[in-house]
Amino acid sequence: MKKCVILAGCALALFTASKPAPSTEQTSGIDRANMDMTANPANDFYRYACGGWMQKHPLTAEYARYGSFDQLNEENQTKLKNLITGVSKQQNAPGSIPDKIATLYQLGMDSVKLQQQGGAPIKPLLTAIAKLSTRKELQKELITLHKNGIFPFFDLTTEADYTNSKMTIAWLYQGGTGMGERSYYLDNDERTKEIRAKYQEMMTKLFNLSGYAKLVKMPASKLTAEVMGLETELAKASFDRVTLRDPHKNFNKMDLSKLVAITPDVDFATYFKSVGLPDLKSLNVAQPQFIKEVQNIFKTTKPEIVKAYFAWYVINTAAPYLSSDFVTANFAFYGKAMSGREVMRPRWKRVVTTINGTLGEAVGQMYVEKYFPPAAKKRMLELVHNLQDAFAQRIQASEWMAQETKNTAISKLKAIHIKIGYPDKWRDYSKLQIASDSYFANILRSNQFDVAYMLNKVDKPTDVNEWLMTPQTVNAYYQPTTNEICFPAAILQPPFFNQQADDAANYGAIGVVIGHEMTHGFDDEGRQYDLTGNLKDWWQPEDSKKFDERAKVLSDYFSNIEVVPGTKANGQLTLGENLADNGGLHISYIAMQNAMKKGDINSDKMDNFTPAQRFFIAYATVWASNIRDQEKVRLTKTDPHSLAQWRVNGTLPHIDMFLDAFNVKDGDKMYLPKEKQALIW
Ligand SMILES: [Zn+2]
CATH class of the missing domain: 1.10.1380.10 (Neutral endopeptidase , domain2)
Known part of the structure; x- marks a missing residue:
């Protein structure tokens, strides 16, 4: 099963090919307004780095959690809406892709028709079920x-x-x-x-x-x-x-x-x-x-x-696509009771999400044409290679693995298949029928189309060029069975990468995300697959044992964190993601140091922050968010990622360079002595 960097969106950035060399024109990439200078970084780094952002973005009734990646998601939704409504306004040939997008959007937005139809679109299915007996x-x-x-x-x-x-x-x-x-x-x-x-x-x-x-x-x-x-x-x-x-x-x-x-x-x-x-x-x-x-x-x-x-x-499957009484009942449970959200997302956002689900790559094609410059792909690839080099360096320098295990790990690292931006070949939707009968009828036909598409893959060679996310998704993933990392176009944009900024901050944000995805190939789950994606043990038995001991330090540490009074984090469930954050930080930090040696990074203080400080502040900013207690509990039960606050305050005490950068000392809340830190990759 593929692993994503975050639950619903994340931090990458737009790099262009013509990245300017460091100059006085560049900013630090740190916005002091997002920080809370009254907090002590050695005691609560999350508040110090993100307190200002959190205050400026209080939770609205629509959200159970709102973070800087949700902000990017919001902007993205507006872009998608504009693309979709643009298509809806033009004259489209019947049955063409634009016609399908426009028809589905109109049906989803037509509250009068949805209201008139009520539960009628599912009547035939329910009547058939009621008649069954044997x-x-x-x-x-x-x-x-x-x-x-x-x-x-x-x-x-x-x-x-x-x-x-x-x-x-x-x-x-x-x-x-x-x-x-x-x-x-x-x-x-x-x-x-x-x-x-x-x-x-x-x-x-x-x-x-x-x-x-x-x-x-x-x-x-x-x-x-x-x-x-x-x-x-x-x-x-x-x-x-x-x-x-x-x-x-x-x-x-x-x-x-x-x-x-x-x-x-x-x-x-x-x-x-x-x-x-x-x-x-x-x-x-x-x-x-x-x-x-x-x-x-x-x-x-x-x-x-x-x-x-x-x-x-x-x-239950149909409720979100029927009249408002169905939709409201569905929201009262899945939105309110489970997550603590107070109001439903506006209709247009829900419809955009639906179209993203049914005609994802068709919308994606329009999206990248308009919003993804080809140069961004090139710059991103450069950066991925820098991270790959830094990772190899760290594996070689590691003190706990035998050379044989190191060699195999490096071969696997070098074999990682890299996907950036959008697929080379787009999915064909010509056989998907979109008609004006009802919104739900189209959902059903789309489901049939997707099930048939999926089953067509059975007992055939895996298509390594297929994308498991659409380009307009604000997220990234690693897939162990193809040993691939993927960074969709939507995540390669501000606010997580600042083209005008010095790269120290960019290595802290996008760099750590790339390192995070790479580390998934070597986390407690990913390390069990070989470079071709087979579930096959390539570890020296001694090294395997040492890995487990080292990983246990991290899972035990997180299991001790109380997320709301009476509820503790699940260190076992979040181990893979915590390992990926831990590894991502170490690897990207090395990559930053390499870039610094080449003169690609301003080694002076900028806005009064050293490069190392800018790196860690930028890392934390990615996770700036507000969240309701209900949502904390729900995510702790279900999400393999740690909560945003703990991806900062739980992860950083294990990173020695962080303790140095902010002079964190014994007695400070963010302090962990070396022998208690988890150090794996
Ligand atoms: Zn992840």
Whole structure:
């Protein structure tokens, strides 16, 4: 599974090919207004570096968390809106890509039509479900729903074969729960119980609103109780998020005949034939114990309950695309109860997000033509190579690894496949039909189109040139099975890179992000894959042991952080990301020093800050944000990244150069003695 630098957007920057040499014209890249000079950097560096920004950007009702990367996201949304509305105003040939974008936008924005249609767009699906009676019919319906991109019980997806990463194979993956995270079903603290109550409240409301309760002549509350029971069984059989990070535990390739033998009542032979994989011989059953539970539920649960569960999946998938009563109920749970957001995003933003999902690369193509200068790609590539060199230098200088492990690590580092800006080949949307029937009908056709597209990859060579993010996404990723790093165009822009600024700040921001992605190839998960992307141990056993000991320092440290009173961070879940931040900082710092030796960086104080200070302030600024307590708790349960505050105040005490730069001493809150610091890459 690919790993992103941040949850929803991040820090990279626009470098142009004609980067000016250091001169008096350049700024430091540090905006003092974003800082809080009254805070002591040695005690609370986050407040010192970001306090001003946080005060200037209080949370609005629309947000559960708002950070400097959300700010970039906001600006990006406006750009996308302008592109989309621009297309909507012109005359488009029927069926052309611009016509598809324009039609979908109009349907999403047409609140009158959405209101008139109410729940009508899902009526045919619900009526079909209500009529089912036999187990065989239920099995058939499962296939129909999955082909429509609605996934009750489990997910069907495609990923590399971990034993032969050149090939893509079919994967069955745990899923089938509306709250997505098992602990929401199983934990019994007050907050979780309240979330559970709100989830059921939403379900009951929507069973009534959609007319399904009436259709099957059962009280909505009864349907809700049954569905909740079924989802809880699935949650119990699911891996927790820490176990999901273990590639060995989640790779269980088996012959289809074996799967069929252990799950006779689900009838996977027919399933694969009908979804469009008639020749499937083998696949990865990522969590076998979960699939066995699906078999168990299929065998023992009354058809009415499975039907209610199917209906719930349809309603819950469709709710954001129906009339306002559906949308509001959906938001009351997923927005308010779960994250603490107070108001919904405006309609246009939601529609832009939808179009990004359905016609992503078509919008992306327009986006890069308008906003991504080819020169930026060249400059970014230079920088990635500088980071690659610095990483190799650090591996060579490392004191804890045998030379043999070092050599293999460097070969893997050099083999990293680099993607910048946008794909060379764009996806073809000509077969996707967008019509004016209803907003949701288009979502459904788009789902069908995407499922077919995905399944077309099965048992074929992995397309290493495919992009797993659209160019207009404000984020970056590392994918272990292709050993690739990717930096979409949208993240390669200000405010995270300042073209007028000296590069010390840029190495602290964009440089650390690049180093972060590279380190993912060598974090606790990524290090288990070799340079071709196969899950294959290339470590000397002694070095492997030392790695685990060193990594444990970091996971133990983070597990001790209290994020809100009574809730601690999960050092195991966030280990890979914390390792990537730790490595990214070390590597980019070396790269900055290399650049300084070449005279590419102003070694004097600028705005009264040394280059090292500018580096660390810029790093922290990337994570400037405000966040609600509910969102802190939700992210701590689900997000493999540490909270922004701790990516600064938890990460930096482990970086010796930081302690030096700000003269942090024993007794200061940001201080950690050398023997307690985590030093891996
Ligand atoms: Zn990451």
